[in-house]
Amino acid sequence: MxxxxxxxxxxxxxxxxxxxxxxxxxxxxxxxxxxxxxxxxVKTPFTIALPPPNAxxxxxxxxxxxxxxxxVMGRYMRMSGHPVLLLPGKDHAGxxxxxxxxxxxxxxxxxxxxxxxxxxxxQAYEFCMKNAENAREQEKRIGxxxxxxRELFTLDSKLTKIVYETFYSMFEEGLIYRDxxxxxQCPNCMTALADIDTEHELKRGIFAYIxxxxxxxxxxxxxxxxxxxxxxxxxxxVAVHPDDERYSKYxxxxxxxPIAEREIPVIADEEVDMELGTGAxxxxxxxxxxxxxxxxxxxxxxxxVINEKGLMEGDIxxxxxxxxxxxxxxxxxxxxxxxxxxxKIENTEHEVTVCERCRTNIEPIISNQWYxxxxxxAEKALKELKEGNIxxxxxxxxxxxxxxxxxxxxxxxxxxxxxGQRIPVWYSGGKKLYDWxxxxxxxxxxxxxxxxxxxxSGTGELYLGEEEPESTNGEVWEKEEDVFDTWFSSGQWxxxxxxxxxxxxxxxxxxxxxxxxxxxIIFWWSARMIMMGLYRTGQVPxxxxxxxxxxxxxxxxxxxxxxxxxxxxxxxxxxYGADALRLWYYSDALPGSNAPLRxxxxxxxxxxxxxxWNASRFIIMNIDKSxxxxxxxxxxxxxxxxxxxxxxxxxxxxxxxxxxxxxxxESIREFFWHQLCDIWIExxxxxxxxxxxxxxxxxxxxxxxxxxxKENLKIMHPFIPFxxxxxxxxxxxxxxxxxxxxxxxxxxx
RNA sequence: GGGUGAUUAGCUCAGCUGGCUAGAGCAUCACAUUGACAUUGUGAAGGUCACAGGUUCAAGUCCUGUAUCACCCACCA
Numbered sequence: 001m002x003x004x005x006x007x008x009x010x011x012x013x014x015x016x017x018x019x020x021x022x023x024x025x026x027x028x029x030x031x032x033x034x035x036x037x038x039x040x041x042v043k044t045p046f047t048i049a050l051p052p053p054n055a056x057x058x059x060x061x062x063x064x065x066x067x068x069x070x071x072v073m074g075r076y077m078r079m080s081g082h083p084v085l086l087l088p089g090k091d092h093a094g095x096x097x098x099x100x101x102x103x104x105x106x107x108x109x110x111x112x113x114x115x116x117x118x119x120x121x122x123q124a125y126e127f128c129m130k131n132a133e134n135a136r137e138q139e140k141r142i143g144x145x146x147x148x149x150r151e152l153f154t155l156d157s158k159l160t161k162i163v164y165e166t167f168y169s170m171f172e173e174g175l176i177y178r179d180x181x182x183x184x185q186c187p188n189c190m191t192a193l194a195d196i197d198t199e200h201e202l203k204r205g206i207f208a209y210i211x212x213x214x215x216x217x218x219x220x221x222x223x224x225x226x227x228x229x230x231x232x233x234x235x236x237x238v239a240v241h242p243d244d245e246r247y248s249k250y251x252x253x254x255x256x257x258p259i260a261e262r263e264i265p266v267i268a269d270e271e272v273d274m275e276l277g278t279g280a281x282x283x284x285x286x287x288x289x290x291x292x293x294x295x296x297x298x299x300x301x302x303x304x305v306i307n308e309k310g311l312m313e314g315d316i317x318x319x320x321x322x323x324x325x326x327x328x329x330x331x332x333x334x335x336x337x338x339x340x341x342x343x344k345i346e347n348t349e350h351e352v353t354v355c356e357r358c359r360t361n362i363e364p365i366i367s368n369q370w371y372x373x374x375x376x377x378a379e380k381a382l383k384e385l386k387e388g389n390i391x392x393x394x395x396x397x398x399x400x401x402x403x404x405x406x407x408x409x410x411x412x413x414x415x416x417x418x419x420g421q422r423i424p425v426w427y428s429g430g431k432k433l434y435d436w437x438x439x440x441x442x443x444x445x446x447x448x449x450x451x452x453x454x455x456x457s458g459t460g461e462l463y464l465g466e467e468e469p470e471s472t473n474g475e476v477w478e479k480e481e482d483v484f485d486t487w488f489s490s491g492q493w494x495x496x497x498x499x500x501x502x503x504x505x506x507x508x509x510x511x512x513x514x515x516x517x518x519x520x521i522i523f524w525w526s527a528r529m530i531m532m533g534l535y536r537t538g539q540v541p542x543x544x545x546x547x548x549x550x551x552x553x554x555x556x557x558x559x560x561x562x563x564x565x566x567x568x569x570x571x572x573x574x575x576y577g578a579d580a581l582r583l584w585y586y587s588d589a590l591p592g593s594n595a596p597l598r599x600x601x602x603x604x605x606x607x608x609x610x611x612x613w614n615a616s617r618f619i620i621m622n623i624d625k626s627x628x629x630x631x632x633x634x635x636x637x638x639x640x641x642x643x644x645x646x647x648x649x650x651x652x653x654x655x656x657x658x659x660x661x662x663x664x665x666e667s668i669r670e671f672f673w674h675q676l677c678d679i680w681i682e683x684x685x686x687x688x689x690x691x692x693x694x695x696x697x698x699x700x701x702x703x704x705x706x707x708x709x710k711e712n713l714k715i716m717h718p719f720i721p722f723x724x725x726x727x728x729x730x731x732x733x734x735x736x737x738x739x740x741x742x743x744x745x746x747x748x749x
Numbered sequence: 750g751g752g753u754g755a756u757u758a759g760c761u762c763a764g765c766u767g768g769c770u771a772g773a774g775c776a777u778c779a780c781a782u783u784g785a786c787a788u789u790g791u792g793a794a795g796g797u798c799a800c801a802g803g804u805u806c807a808a809g810u811c812c813u814g815u816a817u818c819a820c821c822c823a824c825c826a
Contacts, residue, residue, distance in 0.1 A: 006785085006786075207826090225826065227825090227826070228826085231826095239826090272826085273825090273826085276825080280826090281826040282826065283826085284826090288826075289824090290826080291826080394754080396753055399752080400754090400821070403752055404752090407751090407822085407823090520821080523821080587774070590763085593761080593762065594761085594762095594819085595761075596760085596761065598760080598775070600774095601760095601761075601774070603788080604774060604788095605774085607786090610786070611786065613786085614788085614789095615785065615786080617785055618785030619785085620785095658765085660765085662762085662763065663765095666763075669773090669774090677785090681785085
C-alpha cells in the first residue's frame with residue numbers, strides 16, 4: 001500500500017506544529033469545548049505558568065529543553081481530559097537587558113543618556129519584542145503546546161497594574177519602606193545590585209598593615225590590617241575581640257585616624273577574629289556590609305567617602321577627592337609610608353564581589369533604597385512547605401528552601417535603571433527631602449532647608465500612584481526614578497499572567513499545578529513566587545516545584561557563549577529533530593544531575609524516532625486498501641497483547657504524574673522497540689506471510705497490530721509529539737484514524 | 750563558616766517504601782542481514798554499587814563516621 005518515505009524526516013516538524021496551532025486547541029477554553037462536543041468528561045483545568053525567558057537574547061538549549069518537561073505534562077493532561085493551559089511569556093530582565101542593550105548602543109557610539117529615558121525605553125522595548133519573536137519560534141520548534149494567544153511580557157500594562165497594586169498594598173501594610181542600608185553598588189552599571197546579581201572572583205590584592213596612634217598614649221599605636229586602605233578615610237572605629245589581651249587595655253580609648261586626622265574609638269566585639277591579620281580591625285560602616293552591622297550595633301558614625309561612581313568624596317582631604325579607589329589606595333599607602341605609619345604590605349589573593357554582568361568590582365556603599373520586609377511573608381511560605389502544600393522535587397531542595405526562608409533578609413526592591421517598571425511614587429518637595437526627614441527623626445522641612453541650604457517646595461510627604469498628584473500651594477512633586485527589581489514583578493508571574501486575583505482566568509486556572517525550572521533560580525524565583533502568591537491570593541501559586549538538571553557542554557563544563565562551547569538549539573533541530581532532543585533530555589537532565597550534551601546520545605534517540613516511523617510504515621504498508629474498512633470496523637478483542645499494552649499505558653502515565661520522565665521515556669522505548677517491534681511485529685510477519693489479502697487471519701492480526709500501534713502512539717505522544725503525530729496523520733489519510741493525536745483521549749486510563 | 754546533594758559498567762545516569770543473580774542509553778567487541786528500518790538484528794565483554802563501621806534473616810537501598818566532588822548561601826578587616 002501507500003509508500004511512506006523510508007526514514008522519518010524531521011523537516012515535517014514545522015508542518016505538524018502549525019497543524020496543532022491552527023486547531024486552536026492549545027487554548028484550554030477551546031479544548032474544553034472540544035471535550036464537551038466529543039462527549040468526554042471535562043476534568044479540572046491543568047495550568048502551568050511557563051518560566052518566561054529573558055527577552056534580551058535567543059533561547060539557549062537549557063530553556064528550550066526545559067519546555068519539553070512542561071510539554072510532556074501538558075500533553076499528557078490534555079489527553080487525559082483536562083483543559084490544559086501552558087501559559088507562555090517573556091521577561092524584561094531589568095539589569096541584564098539594560099546592560100545588553102546599552103552595550104549595543106555603545107557599538108553605535110551612543111549612550112542611553114543620548115536617547116533620554118523615554119526613547120531608551122521605547123528602543124529597548126522594540127529590542128525585546130524582536131527577541132521575543134525569535135524565542136517564540138524556538139518554543140514552537142521544540143513542540144511546546146502552549147497557548148500563545150495568551151502570551152505576555154512582564155512589562156505589559158496589564159501586568160504592571162497588578163504589580164503596582166501589590167506595591168501599594170504592601171506599602172500600606174508597612175511591609176515596604178525606605179531605608180538606608182549598605183548595598184552592592186556597581187560603579188559601572190550605576191545601580192544597586194541584589195546579592196544574586198553579584199559573583200565572587202579571586203583577585204590579587206594587598207594586605208596593608210597600618211598604624212593608628214593612640215590619642216592618650218604617645219608612642220603607642222594599634223596596627224590594623226586591611227585589603228582596602230582607601231576606606232580608612234571613612235573609618236568610624238577600631239574593633240578588637242573582648243578577650244584579646246593584647247588590646248584590652250585600649251578598649252574605650254581613642255585612636256587618631258591618620259591622614260583624616262579624626263579621633264575614633266576602640267571598641268570590643270565578639271565578631272572580631274583574633275587570628276586574622278593583627279586581631280584589630282578597622283570599622284568602615286559606610287563601605288563594608290559587616291562593618292555596617294557592627295556600626296549599627298555600636299552606634300557608630302557613618303562616614304561616606306566613596307560615591308556611587310566609585311570615586312572618593314565626602315569629608316576627606318581635598319587631594320583625594322575624585323580619585324578612584326585604587327588610585328586613592330596607592331596615594332594613601334605612599335603618604336602613610338612617608339609618615340612612618342605603614343608597617344608593611346603583603347601581597348595576597350582574596351575574593352572580591354563583582355558585578356555579574358560587567359565584572360566590575362562591587363562597591364559597598366550606603367544608599368537609600370526601597371525595601372520589602374519579607375519576613376512575615378517567608379513565615380507563611382515556610383508554613384505551607386511544612387504542611388506539605390508545596391512539594392519540591394528532588395526532595396533535598398525542599399530543605400534548602402526552608403533554610404532560605406528561615407534566614408531571609410529584607411529585600412531591596414529598587415534598582416537605579418531605566419528599563420523596568422518605574423516605582424509609582426511621588427515625593428512632595430523631592431526625594432532628598434523625604435529621605436532626610438526619615439533619617440532625622442523629629443526634624444522639619446525648615447530644618448532641612450537650614451541644614452542643607454537647599455530651598456524646597458513641598459511637605460516631604462509621599463504620594464503613591466502613576467499619575468502626578470495635584471499640586472496644592474505650589475508644591476513640587478518629584479517622580480521616583482528607580483524601577484522595581486525584576487524579581488518583584490516576576491515573583492507575581494503565576495497570578496499576574498492570569499489577570500490578577502480578580503481575573504476570569506485566575507478564577508478558572510489558579511492555582512497552577514507545577515513550576516518547572518533549573519535549580520539555580522529556586523530561591524530567587526520560586527521562593528518569591530510562593531511569598532507573593534500567598535500575599536496576593538492567599539493560596540500557594542503551585543503545588544509542586546520540579547527542578548531540572550543543567551545542560552553542560554560535551555566535556556562537562558558549563559556552556560557559555562564566551563567559551564564558545566555553547567550549542568545552538570537550531571543546530572540540533574536541523575540535524576536530529578526536536579523529538580530526539582526531547583527524548584535525550586528526559587533521560588539525562590534529571591533533577592540534581594548534569595547533562596553533558598553528547599551528539600551520539602541524541603543520535604541514538606533519533607534512531608528510536610526513526611524506528612517508530614518505520615514500524616508504523618511497515619504496518620501501514622501491509623494493510624491493503626481493500627482491508628481498511630474491515631479493519632477499522634472490527635471490534636478490538638482484549639487479547640493478551642492488548643491487555644499488556646493497556647498496562648504499559650497505565651504505567652507510563654503514572655511515571656509522568658510522578659515526574660519520573662526518565663522512567664517514562666525508558667519505558668516507551670523498551671516497550672515499543674523490544675516488545676512491539678522485535679517480538680510482536682516479527683510474529684505477525686510469520687502469521688500473515690502466506691495469507692491472502694482480506695483473509696480472516698490477516699484482518700485479525702493487522703487489526704490488533706494497528707490498535708497496539710495507535711495506543712503506543714498515544715502514550716509516546718507527550719514525550720515525542722512530532723513523529724507520533726506525523727504517523728497519526730498518515731493513518732488519518734488512510735481512514736485508519738481520526739483527528740489529531742494531540743487531542744486524542746487516553747480512555748483506558 | 751552554613752546549607753544541600755552526589756559518589757553504581759569506559760561515559761551520562763536509573764535502581765520509589767531494604768529481597769539484585771545490580772540495570773539502561775551511548776561507546777566497545779563478535780556474528781548476522783539487501784527482508785519496515787545498515788538510523789537494523791542477535792549476542793558478548795565490562796561493576797568487591799567511594800571507603801570504614803553498624804542495624805537486619807537479608808543493604809546499592811537504612812544509620813554513623815571518613816574522603817572526594819558539585820551547587821547554593823554567608824564571609825574573608
